Amino acid sequence: MLRIEALPEPSRTMALAAPLIATGITILISSLFFLSLGFNPIDTLHGFFVQPLMSLNGLSEWLLKASPLIIIACGLAIGFRANVWNIGAEGQLILGAIAATGIGLFAPWQDSVFLLPSMIAGAIMAGMAWAAVPAFLRSRMNTNEILVTLMLTYVATLFLSYLVHGPWRDPAGFNFPQTALLPYKATFSVFDHSYRLNSSIFFAIAAVIITWFFLERSFLGFRMSVGGVAPNAARYAGFRSSTAIWVGLLAGGAAAGLAGVGEVAGPLGQLSAHISPGYGFAAIIVAFVGRLHAVGIVLGGLLLSLLYLGGETVQLQYGLPSAIANIFQGLLLFFLLGGNFLINYRIRRIR
Amino acid sequence: MPPRLELSGINKAYPGVIANDNISFSVQPGEIHAVLGENGAGKSTLMKIIYGAISADSGEIRCDGKLIKEHGPAVSRGLGIEMVYQHFALFESISVVENIALSMPDRMNLPALSAEVRTISKKYGLPIDPNALVLSLSMGERQRVEIVRCLLRNPKLLILDEPTSVLTPQAVQILFETLRQLAQEGCSILYISHKLDEVRTLCHTATVLRGGHVTGRVDPSAASASKLARLMVGHELEEVSRPATQKSKKPLFEVRELRLAAANAMDTALQNLNMEVFGGEIVGIAGVAGNGQNELAAAMSGETVNSDPDAILLESRPVAHLDAGQRRDLGFGFIPEERLGRGAIPPYPLSENALLTAHRQGMTTLGFTKRHRAKDFAAQVIRRFRVKANGPDSIASGLSGGNLQKFIVGREIHLSPKVLLVSQPTWGVDVGAAAYIRQTLIDLSRSGKAVIVISEEVEELFEVCDRLYVMSDGKLSQSIDRKTANIEDIGLLMTSGAEYDYRETNIA
């Protein structure tokens, strides 16, 4: 008989070993799975984890895809630590992208060097404004922010759809639901024209550093974490829950808005009905794979991005159906998140 | 007839600690056997070994003469060994009978089980309504659920771990009656406690533990309290000294016509409370649990904010509209009865638990925490209040209850508040630490501060307080001078509330 016991203190060994165990189990199970489908597991795993990174273009794509995930996950982690559940980063990203595109296309200061900076500021503010709605409702009326943020994502998607089908549709675009391309000055410059990686990667680095300092060293970060771990202790100490709600949601909104401008002024270059492959939702997984820790989020974002590229590579190289690639991605994420269980609990055999 | 339980040479070591060192004793059928010791003496480890929840490094356990080879909780249940833990494992949102059924997978017929629960509870004087939701139950009632759950299995040996730490004096009496009845029927009882009085009134024999080994086997009713204490603590207990004091001219803390509606059906409404506390004195608030003490404590601390600023005055300044942090800024301190999760953040180190309320002591600059300051502060508290902990980096939840309480009391006193509110200062705290905490509170008041103690232990209040109020059904009595009061009168005031009669003494 097996028995689950809570550990008196989180296990430090397991904190490091759990991801390795999870990876091991995933590799084992998926190898059997690949074999049973007639694919060589070594080739397939190589295709997943190594091949995407074997070229400069691969590295560029890896970082390009990881960057929005990391930025958003950083913002979300600040809220999640305080039990503020912002599930609507996708909508906040869309609002950020809308604001950035609006400024980039229609601002009167088209030739100014401040065009891109104003787009960035506008995107951050738009993301925050979208997140301010659930913050206001939760702190004033105690509405559930999970529902409000999620519902506002639908509103954002429909608003985006309205803009690209209606007033912002490119007049020279044959009625396609997308805006005109952003002018050159309104886009992030690429490091090399052969690759898509652009200077917005620096925002990801900045987001990680700021998040680390906020979560691990700032007093406000401490207060918010207390509110998440022990709400009664926060009330006892007089830490205001409304502060945690506002800061938690606005941080997520700002980060998602920043990721939004990174996409439109980066690889997209324009608004269309589909501007995010679910970054706002995938970032929730990144935040938890990273255990709500800035450094962990970097690893989580890089991993998720790699899994995605790897899924394409095995499809391209070995003709592995995309559904099988998805099963592999799901397995790894499942074991990674499930493995965190071992940090706080142990499984013991009793007879 | 072989002993019901016989331990020989039980050893258990954890890295750095020997929890049980060569422990041997036996319990006869129908015997109430106390295992007495301070927190950290190894009592809980020993009970878990007996129950099979953890395994000993070496030693033998015999039940009714038979050696238990492969131990485990399932084996225990098969042998008729049942355990009531200090912390209850009940699901709050479902009913009593559903909770019981969950632990008895073969007994899913709820109506039949309910009837059985009623029978048992009537037989042993443990009134509980099988259909009540657990969240509506007091701690005493929850304990009854746990006990009834064990009794449904007809135990031969019942282990109780600190059963009275959550009970009122009257509830303790009810529990004792039940245990005596069980013992008369032949059930052996292992009673783990650090409370000398209880052990002396209830138990037939006592095994005293200190530092993991047995320091004495005594007949508690014959041994003196001071002898038991010496076996437990290793030295004589100092008497609490209460020197004379000079009260301040103006009250430091006042409650004026404080009113508070009940937030939900479980809460008690506060009705026009009045109280004043002067510098240099300790004022006690007595009462049976659930008569509004929690609500009053939250209102005084600022965890509950009042719309009328004048309902509470701190140094004549209206503060009832301020939150807990703002009241702390003005010199208010508070030690709540819940240590884990309210007074302390369980998974955080002591240094960050210091930061929780001591951050005003220059532990932040420009919004960043100065972690070395927090560590220094925690280290000072650990030293000054003799907290048994592995330094400021120890995790709060890893400390024993008494040591964590010492840390919290120490943290708040180290902040030298002008007014300190303490709720249940010595709940679950061992004898030595309890005496130390009481003395510390007296010393604080004698330095000119105002101290308010909320306690359900009337003896404790008589030991430390200068004046008393009694709380009953959301109302406060007039101020009572301790010198002119006696415990019986206080007890009468405590029981004047109608709800009390129903909840605690109206045994079906």
Added chain:
Amino acid sequence: MKNFNRRDTLKLGAAAGLTATVPSHVYADTLLKVGAVYVSPVSEIGWTKQHSLGIEAIQSEFGDSVDVTVLDNIYVPQDAERVFRELAAAGNQLIFGTSFSHSTPIQKTAPRFPDVAFEHCSGLVHLDNLGTFEAKYYEGTYVAGITAGHVSKSAKIGFIGGFPIPDIVGPANALLLGAQSVNPDITCSAIFLNSWYDPGKENEATKTLISQGCDVICSMTDTATGVQVAGENDAWSIGYASDMSQFGNGKHLTAFTLNWAPIYVQAAKDVVNGTWKSSTRWLGFNGDVVRMSPFNDSLSADVIAAAEKAMSEIKSGDLHPYAGELKAQDGQVRVQAGSVLPDQEIRGFNWFVEGMIGNLG
């Protein structure tokens, strides 16, 4: 999360041919490497299925000497651009984009790989190495509309579209015009899903239309949901892209199907022969790109004859679905009697004709 939830079916193997599941280096004498990007998973029927048949046609034409790489369910622009770049960088000489969603990505990628031939279905921008091809769907919907006009008892038909783009709005208009050629009082309610592949939404949209009294449903998406739900609710249906009669519960009137195979094969041949040039192809019944699937058996011979007559007249040019007089929803005359809507306005259709109910939102 959609990104990590991409769907596929094991059909891929069949669709892409065996070569796609075997590493390319096995074949030493590869004549041609072809890449294709699908907007949705390949299923038994529908838009992407028809494109996969085009790829299969190339494979049966060239056999082992063609090497095909296929990626499905790519619709987000960031990902599409990466995939096009990867396919080009991997040495594919001919790359197909199969959706209007691939427009900007394929337009951004093509100039970087001037030696690669890009073919874009539904595209409108054509560059030196980016050709476009498109079907005249409206010819098919017009003929289907004639059958709908005959069977509709409520004089209400329903239309479901993926996006309100000209290539969908125009066919919706033609459907109604075809029906009105039988019964001038017929109206058509239109709903847009803002997705090519959302069976759940499509299911609800179909039920909504039926509950409003529509007894013929035509759905231009990448699923057979519209046909299926209509059949379950005893309403007539018109299939799109593939013959969907197997889903229609006997109520499938006809389908206007898409046959891209000639275009795919021709492009491949041109690349192999070195004669490929970027061009624009816009074909309907003429060119055999748009076809009508067998009409429902229960339709009377008269109805079928009327439909077939319209088909041959469209082929010959005697009949134009958008011939005047055409009024917009607000009653304003947009095409005078005696003239027809010019081609470039057909490809930019962004208004509904009179009798359409709904809006382009």
